[in-house]
Amino acid sequence: MNDTLPKWVDILLIPMINLALALFVSGIVVALIGENPFEALAILVNGAVGSAYGWGYTLFYATNFIFTGLGVAVAFHARMFNIGGEGQAAIGGLGVALVLLFVPWPHWSLALLAATLGAAAFGAAWASIPAYLQARRGSHIVITTIMFNFIASALMVYLLSRVLLVPGAGGAPETARFAEAVRLPSAYDIAPWLGFRRSTPLNISFFLAIASCIFVYLLIWRTRLGYEIRSFGKSEPGAIYAGISPFKITMIAMLISGALCGLMATNSVMGEAERLVIDPVQGAGFVGIAVALMGRSHPVGVFLAALLFGVLYQGGAEVEFEIPAITREMIVVIQALVILFTGALDNMVRLPMERLFLSMRRKPEAPMPTRTEEKAGS
Amino acid sequence: MSFLEILQILESSLRLATPLLLACLAGLFSERAGIFDIGLEGKMLASAFMSAAVAAYTGDVWIGLVAGIFASMVLAAIHGVASITFRGNQLISGVAINFLAAGLAVVISQAWFGLGGRTPQLQGPSRFSEVTLPLADAVSSVPFLGAIYANLISGHAILVYVALLCVPVTWWILYRTRFGLRLRAVGENPAAVDTAGVSVVGLRYAAVMICGLLCGLAGAYLATALGAGFVKDMSAGRGFIALAALIFAKWRPWYALGATLLFGLLEALGNRFQTVELLGVTIPTQFMQALPYILTVVILAGFVGKAIPPRAGGEPYVKER
Numbered sequence: 001m002n003d004t005l006p007k008w009v010d011i012l013l014i015p016m017i018n019l020a021l022a023l024f025v026s027g028i029v030v031a032l033i034g035e036n037p038f039e040a041l042a043i044l045v046n047g048a049v050g051s052a053y054g055w056g057y058t059l060f061y062a063t064n065f066i067f068t069g070l071g072v073a074v075a076f077h078a079r080m081f082n083i084g085g086e087g088q089a090a091i092g093g094l095g096v097a098l099v100l101l102f103v104p105w106p107h108w109s110l111a112l113l114a115a116t117l118g119a120a121a122f123g124a125a126w127a128s129i130p131a132y133l134q135a136r137r138g139s140h141i142v143i144t145t146i147m148f149n150f151i152a153s154a155l156m157v158y159l160l161s162r163v164l165l166v167p168g169a170g171g172a173p174e175t176a177r178f179a180e181a182v183r184l185p186s187a188y189d190i191a192p193w194l195g196f197r198r199s200t201p202l203n204i205s206f207f208l209a210i211a212s213c214i215f216v217y218l219l220i221w222r223t224r225l226g227y228e229i230r231s232f233g234k235s236e237p238g239a240i241y242a243g244i245s246p247f248k249i250t251m252i253a254m255l256i257s258g259a260l261c262g263l264m265a266t267n268s269v270m271g272e273a274e275r276l277v278i279d280p281v282q283g284a285g286f287v288g289i290a291v292a293l294m295g296r297s298h299p300v301g302v303f304l305a306a307l308l309f310g311v312l313y314q315g316g317a318e319v320e321f322e323i324p325a326i327t328r329e330m331i332v333v334i335q336a337l338v339i340l341f342t343g344a345l346d347n348m349v350r351l352p353m354e355r356l357f358l359s360m361r362r363k364p365e366a367p368m369p370t371r372t373e374e375k376a377g378s
Numbered sequence: 379m380s381f382l383e384i385l386q387i388l389e390s391s392l393r394l395a396t397p398l399l400l401a402c403l404a405g406l407f408s409e410r411a412g413i414f415d416i417g418l419e420g421k422m423l424a425s426a427f428m429s430a431a432v433a434a435y436t437g438d439v440w441i442g443l444v445a446g447i448f449a450s451m452v453l454a455a456i457h458g459v460a461s462i463t464f465r466g467n468q469l470i471s472g473v474a475i476n477f478l479a480a481g482l483a484v485v486i487s488q489a490w491f492g493l494g495g496r497t498p499q500l501q502g503p504s505r506f507s508e509v510t511l512p513l514a515d516a517v518s519s520v521p522f523l524g525a526i527y528a529n530l531i532s533g534h535a536i537l538v539y540v541a542l543l544c545v546p547v548t549w550w551i552l553y554r555t556r557f558g559l560r561l562r563a564v565g566e567n568p569a570a571v572d573t574a575g576v577s578v579v580g581l582r583y584a585a586v587m588i589c590g591l592l593c594g595l596a597g598a599y600l601a602t603a604l605g606a607g608f609v610k611d612m613s614a615g616r617g618f619i620a621l622a623a624l625i626f627a628k629w630r631p632w633y634a635l636g637a638t639l640l641f642g643l644l645e646a647l648g649n650r651f652q653t654v655e656l657l658g659v660t661i662p663t664q665f666m667q668a669l670p671y672i673l674t675v676v677i678l679a680g681f682v683g684k685a686i687p688p689r690a691g692g693e694p695y696v697k698e699r
Contacts, residue, residue: 029482033489081469129675139678140687142469143625146416146618147671147678154668162662289473327488327495332481336474344460344471351464 004354011296015342017349022337029333035326040319047318048311056187056200062310063267066209068288069306070216071260073297077220078253079233084145085261086285087152088123092262093269095122097276100178111182115270123262124255131254135247160278175276184271203271212260213299229253261285290335293343385529387646395642396541397596401620402634403548404592410629411585412565412690416472417457418593419617420479425450425597427483430497430608433504439602447594453479454590462582465694484610497608506535506603535603537595548631561585565688568695578695622674641670
C-alpha cells in the first residue's frame with residue numbers, strides 16, 4: 001500500500017463502494033429470481049433494527065462476529081490468513097463446556113471469568129499446532145487451518161456423540177445443560193426498560209466483545225508487541241533485520257487470533273445455548289474473514305462490519321419469513337460478494353481511485369517548475 | 379471378510395474417489411500454473427447444482443453435464459479475473475467462490491424448484507447410468523480375475539472412466555507438450571516465461587479454465603452419477619479433501635490417482651463400518667473421516683516426505699515496467 005490515497009478514501013470510501021457493489025449484485029440476484037430487491041432490503045433493515053426484538057438478535061450475532069473478526073484481523077496484521085476461526089471457536093466452545101460442566105461455580109461472574117479463560121485457552125491451543133507448523137516447518141497456515149477445521153468438526157462429533165453425551169437426553173448429541181447459577185444475564189435482565197424480551201439471546205458477553213476491541217486496539221497500536229506484529233506483517237526481512245523473531249511473532253499472533261475466535265463461545269455456548277451442541281459456531285468463523293476484510297483489520301472497522309453482518313443475519317431471517325422465495329442462503333451470497341469485492345477484487349476499485357486522486361493532486365503542482373525558474377533567474 | 383466383500387469395498391472406493399480425482403487434477407493444473415485454488419469445493423458444488431437442475435429440466439444428462447461445466451467455468455473465470463487480472467489475494471478469492479456457490483445454489487434451486495434447496499430426483503436418461511464393459515457378463519464366472527473385471531472394473535458411470543483417463547492425459551499434457559512445460563514454468567518462475575515472450579496471463583487463464591472444466595466434471599458426477607439430484611452442500615468438503623490429496627500427491631498426476639484412491643478407500647470404509655477394530659483398538663468412524671486431513675497436515679509438516687508447492691504459487695505476477 002502506498003500514500004497515493006487520502007486516508008478517508010482508503011478506510012471509508014473504498015469499503016463503502018465495495019459494499020455497494022456487493023449489495024448491487026445481490027439485488028440483481030434477488031431481481032432475477034423474481035422478487036423485488038427494494039422490498040427485500042426494507043424487510044431486512046426493518047427486521048434487524050426496527051424493534052428491540054430485532055436488535056436483540058442483531059447484536060447477538062454481531063457479538064459472535066466481533067470475536068471472530070478480531071481474531072482474523074490480528075492474524076492479518078502479521079500477514080497470516082487464519083481460515084481456522086471456525087474450528088478454533090468450536091474448540092473454544094469445548095473449553096467453555098468443560099469449565100462449566102465440571103466445576104460448580106457459585107456465581108455467573110466467576111463462571112464467566114473462568115469460561116473466558118477456558119475458551120481463550122482452548123481456541124489458542126487449537127491454533128497453536130498450525131502456528132507451530134507455519135513457524136518452524138513452513139507449512140502453509142491457510143491449508144493447515146482448513147484441515148484443522150475439519151479435524152475439529154470430527155473431534156466435536158466424536159466427543160459429543162460418544163464421550164460427553166448425556167444418558168437419556170433423547171439421543172441428541174449435546175452436553176447436559178449448564179447449571180442455573182452460571183446463566184449469563186441477558187439484555188432482558190440488564191435493561192428490561194429497553195423493551196427486550198425474556199427470550200432475547202443478547203447477553204453480557206457483548207461487553208466482553210467491546211472490551212476485546214479495546215484490547216486489540218491497545219495491543220496492536222500501543223504496545224511493543226503490536227509494533228512487532230505489524231512490522232513483521234509489513235516486511236518479514238525488515239522485521240528480522242530489526243531483531244524481531246519470526247517464530248515468536250507467528251506463534252503469538254496466531255495464539256491471540258485463536259484465543260479471540262475461541263472467545264466467541266462465551267456468547268454462543270455460555271450465553272445462548274447454555275450447553276454444547278454440534279456445530280456451535282454456525283459459520284461465524286468464516287463471517288469473521290469478511291468482517292476483518294471490510295473492517296480493514298481495525299477494531300473500530302471490525303465492530304462496524306460485525307454490526308453490518310449482524311443486521312444481515314437477523315434481517316435475512318426476517319426476509320426468509322416474509323418472502324419464502326428468498327432463502328436464508330441469500331445471506332451467504334451477500335457474504336461471499338462482500339469477501340469477493342473487499343478482499344479479492346479490491347484492486348478493481350482501488351486502482352481507478354488511485355489514478356483519480358493522482359490526477360487531482362497533479363493539477364495544483366503543475367505551475368511549480370516555472371516558479372523555481374523565476375527564482376533562479378532573479 | 380470375504381473376497382466379494384473386499385471387492386464391494388474397493389468398487390465403492392473407486393466410485394467415491396472419482397470426484398476427488400477430478401477435482402484434484404483440476405487443482406493440479408491451477409496450482410502448477412501458480413494460482414492457488416481453495417475454491418475447488420465451490421466450483422464442484424456449482425456444477426453439481428447446475429447439472430442436476432438442467433438434467434431435471436431437459437431430461438438429458440449430457441445437456442446437464444455441459445451446463446454444470448459452464449457454471450463451474452464461470453466461477454473459474456471470476457477467480458481468474460480476481461487473481462490474475464486484478465492481482466487480488468487468491469486465497470480470499472477462493473473463499474469467496476466457495477460461499478458464492480454454496481449460497482447461490484440453494485437460492486436459485488429454491489426459486490426454480492421450490493423444494494427447499496434441492497432439485498427433483500433424477501431418473502432414467504437424466505442420470506449417468508452404469509456402463510457394462512464388453513465381455514463383463516461372459517467372464518464373470520471366471521474365478522478371481524473374472525470377478526474383479528465384472529464387479530470392480532466394469533459397471534461404473536462413464537465419468538469414472540473419463541476421470542481415470544484424465545490421469546495419463548494430464549501427465550502427457552504437463553510433461554510431454556510445450557503447453558505443459560510452459561504451464562509448469564509459469565508456476566515456478568513467471569518472469570522467465572515472460573522473458574521468453576510467452577504470455578503469463580494467457581497461460582494462467584488457460585490453467586484456471588482447465589481447472590474449471592475438471593471441477594465441472596467432478597460436480598456433475600456427484601449430482602448425476604453418484605447421487606440422483608442436487609441437495610444442499612452435497613460436495614460435503616470433497617473439494618478440500620481433493621486439495622489435501624493434491625498436497626499429499628505433491629502436485630503430480632499419478633500420485634494424485636494414488637492419493638485420491640486412498641482417500642476414497644477411507645471414505646468407503648467409514649461408510650461401511652461404524653467402528654473399525656485395529657490391533658485390538660477401536661477406531662471411531664469420526665477418526666476415519668478426519669484421517670485425510672490429519673495425513674495432509676503430517677505431510678505438510680514435512681515429517682514424512684516434504685511437500686514443496688510450486689514456487690510462484692499464490693503470488694500475482696507483476697510485469698516490470
